[in-house]
Amino acid sequence: MTRLPRLLAFIAACTISALAIAQSQDPPATAEAAEAVETPAPQAEQDAPAADPAGESTGKPSSKPYVDLRRAKPIAGNAAAGQAKSELCAACHGPQGISPVPTFPNLAGQRADFLYWQLVEFKRNPDSPMSPLVAELSNQDMLDFAAYYAGLAPTATPAEPDADVEAEAAPADATLARRGEQIYMSGDPSRGIPPCQGCHGPDAGGHVNALHADRDGHAPYAAYPALRGQQAIYLQTKLAEYRNGKMRDSTTDFVMTGVGERLDDDSIDALSAWLSSLPPGP
Ligand code: HEC
Numbered sequence: 001m002t003r004l005p006r007l008l009a010f011i012a013a014c015t016i017s018a019l020a021i022a023q024s025q026d027p028p029a030t031a032e033a034a035e036a037v038e039t040p041a042p043q044a045e046q047d048a049p050a051a052d053p054a055g056e057s058t059g060k061p062s063s064k065p066y067v068d069l070r071r072a073k074p075i076a077g078n079a080a081a082g083q084a085k086s087e088l089c090a091a092c093h094g095p096q097g098i099s100p101v102p103t104f105p106n107l108a109g110q111r112a113d114f115l116y117w118q119l120v121e122f123k124r125n126p127d128s129p130m131s132p133l134v135a136e137l138s139n140q141d142m143l144d145f146a147a148y149y150a151g152l153a154p155t156a157t158p159a160e161p162d163a164d165v166e167a168e169a170a171p172a173d174a175t176l177a178r179r180g181e182q183i184y185m186s187g188d189p190s191r192g193i194p195p196c197q198g199c200h201g202p203d204a205g206g207h208v209n210a211l212h213a214d215r216d217g218h219a220p221y222a223a224y225p226a227l228r229g230q231q232a233i234y235l236q237t238k239l240a241e242y243r244n245g246k247m248r249d250s251t252t253d254f255v256m257t258g259v260g261e262r263l264d265d266d267s268i269d270a271l272s273a274w275l276s277s278l279p280p281g282p
Pocket residue numbers: 007011086088089090091092093103104105106107110115116118119128129130133145
């Protein structure tokens with residue numbers, strides 16, 4: 001873990017430049033995009049992820065401003081190959097996919113399709129702290145990492161937490177967590193917040209139809225992530241990013257942005273407290 005302080009400094013530098021870039025961009029056209037999600041894709045169906053989602057053969061990202069996951073097909077990677085390449089990832093995501101730092105997401109047991117498409121988005125979009133780390137990855141590498149981390153038991157023992165960061169993470173308050181559970185299950189009609197369970201599952205393990213492909217082989221809900229047992233600070237950061245319209249790299253980003261825009265700080269804290277208090281895994 002001696003490399004961790006340097007990595008944290010690196011992340012901080014990346015985040016600051018990412019914020020600067022984000023501020024210089026126009027606000028996202030979320031309303032239009034969210035509407036597009038409701039209607040079938042007019043353009044040619046995307047045979048994801050086979051072809052060239054990250055634009056590798058051309059050397060530049062696809063001309064589309066965002067990844068269209070409405071007709072994505074389920075992914076398949078080689079978990080053993082992913083494990084063999086995972087040493088660098090372990091520094092931040094833990095040797096078993098459980099992050100030692102509450103600002104970095106746990107990956108163990110996450111939906112493979114979600115992991116894969118996040119990596120594709122990091123590759124297309126230079127704004128994330130992950131972007132420099134995925135620059136050299138091939139499409140096969142990303143498929144393999146997704147298969148590897150999705151297959152890890154999410155109950156794996158967390159790595160030794162970093163003492164400094166742990167001190168900042170407030171213990172989940174029971175009242176706050178109960179409020180979070182209530183919003184998760186029933187939404188908050190007064191703010192127009194829909195129940196989270198409709199998309200992330202009653203057990204917060206991902207969409208209930210995640211594994212159901214339709215007769216054309218499309219699995220539109222495969223990339224709806226599991227949330228249970230995720231790191232609290234990571235959840236807070238992510239929800240704030242959706243709320244601020246920072247996430248605009250895929251059709252699924254637009255779906256979640258429509259929800260995030262309705263959250264206030266209190267609901268974000270409550271939801272993060274409850275979700276992170278759940279034991280990971282199904
Ligand atoms: C320097 C620390 C660091 C290293 C090394 C690192 N990551 Fe990450 N990773 C992060 C951070 C921070 C995020 C959150 C990024 C964001 O939200 O924009 C993240 C996010 C992710 C996500 C998205 C998870 C989610 O829930 O949205 C995946 C997948 C991922 N990393 C995979 C990898 C893989 C595979 C490797 C090795 C090739 C790796 N990471 C190496 C810090 C790191």
